[in-house]
Amino acid sequence: MIRRAKIAGTGAYAPERKLTNANLERIIDTTDEWIMSRCGIKERRIVGEGESTSTLAHIAAERALEMADMPPSKVQAIIVGTITPDTMFPSTACYLQKSLGCGYAASFDLLAACSGFVYGCGIAKSWIESGQYDCILVIGAETLTTITDYQDRNTCILFGDGAGAAVIVPSDDDSGFLSMNMHAELDVTMMLLPAGGSRMPASHKTVADRKHYMSLKGREIFKFAVIRANKMLQHEIETNDIAMDDVKYIIPHQVNMRILQAAADRFNMNVEKFYVNLDRRGNTSAASIPMALDEAVRAGKIVKGDLLILVAFGGGKTWASSVLRF
Ligand SMILES: CC(C)(COP(=O)(O)OP(=O)(O)OC[C@H]1O[C@@H](n2cnc3c(N)ncnc32)[C@H](O)[C@@H]1OP(=O)(O)O)[C@@H](O)C(=O)NCCC(=O)NCCS
Structure with missing residues (x-):
C-alpha cells in the first residue's frame, strides 16, 4: 500500500497593523466602495517595525507544530513558498x-x-x-507590502502580509493528499517584479524608475484566474472520481471576490463552496491558502475526514491544485 502524506497541524499569523480601505482613501485616489465592489477587500494586515517574512x-510554524504536537527537533525539512524572502540568501527557510x-x-525557499x-x-x-522524510514543514509567507507601489492605485489596494504553515507527516488512516497537480507557463507581461534579479x-x-515594485495587468490576471480555476476544479473532480457535493470546501488562492464568483458561476456552484478570508486579509500570495485553511480549521469549519480542494494560480504564470482528505 502506498504511504500517504497528510496535514497533521496548521498555523497562521497576520501582523497586528491594519491597512483599511479608509486608510487607502487618504493615500491614493480611491474609495471603499470601489475596492469592495471590484475586489471584495475591506482591510489587509501589514508588517510593522522589526517584522519580516x-x-x-516563525509564529505560523510554531502554531502548526503545536497543533500537530510535534517538537521542532523532529522537523526534517522546511519549505517556504515566498516571493518576498528576508534576503535572497540565506533563504527564509534557513532563518526559520x-x-x-x-x-x-x-531548508529552502520555493519561488512559485x-x-x-x-x-x-x-x-x-x-x-x-517515498519514505525519505517523516516530518516536513511547508509554509507560505509573504510581506507583499514591501514590494507594493503605493503610488499605483491599480495594485496597492490588493495586497497584504501574513504567513500560514502546515506540518506534513505520513498518514495512518484514509486522510491525506489524494492528488497533486502543478504547472507553469512563462508570461512576463501579466505579472512581474522587474528589478533586483x-x-x-x-x-x-x-x-528611481520604481522597478522594485510589482507590476501587473489586472484584467489579464482576472481572465487567467477564472479560466484556470475552472479547469483545475474540473480536472480534480474527474480524475479523483468525486462529486462537488462530496467536497466540504475549496480553499482557493485569495485573489479577488469577483474572480471567485466568476469561477463559481462557470462551475455552476454556490460561491460559498470557496472558503474566503480575503475581505480581512487581502491577497497574500503564497500565504493565502494556508492562512485560509488554518482559519477554517480553528473555527471548526473543517474537521477530520473532510474532503478539500486547494486551488492556486499566480505569477509565472504558475498554477497548482490538490485534493486532500483532512
Ligand atoms: C485590479 C482589478 C481589481 C481592477 O479591476 P477592473 O474592473 O479590471 O478595473 P480596470 O483596471 O478596468 O479599471 C477600471 C477603472 O477604475 C480605475 N481604477 C483603478 N484602480 C482604482 C482604484 N483603486 N480606485 C478607483 N479607481 C480605480 C481605473 O483607472 C479605470 O478607470 P478608467 O476607466 O477611467 O481608465 C482587477 O482587474 C483584478 O482584481 N485583477 C486581478 C488582480 C490580482 O489579484 N492580481 C494578483 C495576482 S495573484
Whole structure:
C-alpha cells in the first residue's frame, strides 16, 4: 500500500497593523466602495517595525507544530513558498530553521508566487510517500507590502502580509493528499517584479524608475484566474472520481471576490463552496491558502475526514491544485 502524506497541524499569523480601505482613501485616489465592489477587500494586515517574512512565518510554524504536537527537533525539512524572502540568501527557510530550532533540517525557499504553498505541499507529499522524510514543514509567507507601489492605485489596494504553515507527516488512516497537480507557463507581461534579479540588477535608476515594485495587468490576471480555476476544479473532480457535493470546501488562492464568483458561476456552484478570508486579509500570495485553511480549521469549519480542494494560480504564470482528505 502506498504511504500517504497528510496535514497533521496548521498555523497562521497576520501582523497586528491594519491597512483599511479608509486608510487607502487618504493615500491614493480611491474609495471603499470601489475596492469592495471590484475586489471584495475591506482591510489587509501589514508588517510593522522589526517584522519580516521569517518572523511572520516563525509564529505560523510554531502554531502548526503545536497543533500537530510535534517538537521542532523532529522537523526534517522546511519549505517556504515566498516571493518576498528576508534576503535572497540565506533563504527564509534557513532563518526559520535556526529560530525554531529544527536542527539540520533541509531548508529552502520555493519561488512559485501565489502557487508556492501548494507546490511546497507537492514536494512534501512526494518526499513523505517515498519514505525519505517523516516530518516536513511547508509554509507560505509573504510581506507583499514591501514590494507594493503605493503610488499605483491599480495594485496597492490588493495586497497584504501574513504567513500560514502546515506540518506534513505520513498518514495512518484514509486522510491525506489524494492528488497533486502543478504547472507553469512563462508570461512576463501579466505579472512581474522587474528589478533586483540578474536581468535587471538594482541600481539608482531602477529605484528611481520604481522597478522594485510589482507590476501587473489586472484584467489579464482576472481572465487567467477564472479560466484556470475552472479547469483545475474540473480536472480534480474527474480524475479523483468525486462529486462537488462530496467536497466540504475549496480553499482557493485569495485573489479577488469577483474572480471567485466568476469561477463559481462557470462551475455552476454556490460561491460559498470557496472558503474566503480575503475581505480581512487581502491577497497574500503564497500565504493565502494556508492562512485560509488554518482559519477554517480553528473555527471548526473543517474537521477530520473532510474532503478539500486547494486551488492556486499566480505569477509565472504558475498554477497548482490538490485534493486532500483532512
Ligand atoms: C485590479 C482589478 C481589481 C481592477 O479591476 P477592473 O474592473 O479590471 O478595473 P480596470 O483596471 O478596468 O479599471 C477600471 C477603472 O477604475 C480605475 N481604477 C483603478 N484602480 C482604482 C482604484 N483603486 N480606485 C478607483 N479607481 C480605480 C481605473 O483607472 C479605470 O478607470 P478608467 O476607466 O477611467 O481608465 C482587477 O482587474 C483584478 O482584481 N485583477 C486581478 C488582480 C490580482 O489579484 N492580481 C494578483 C495576482 S495573484
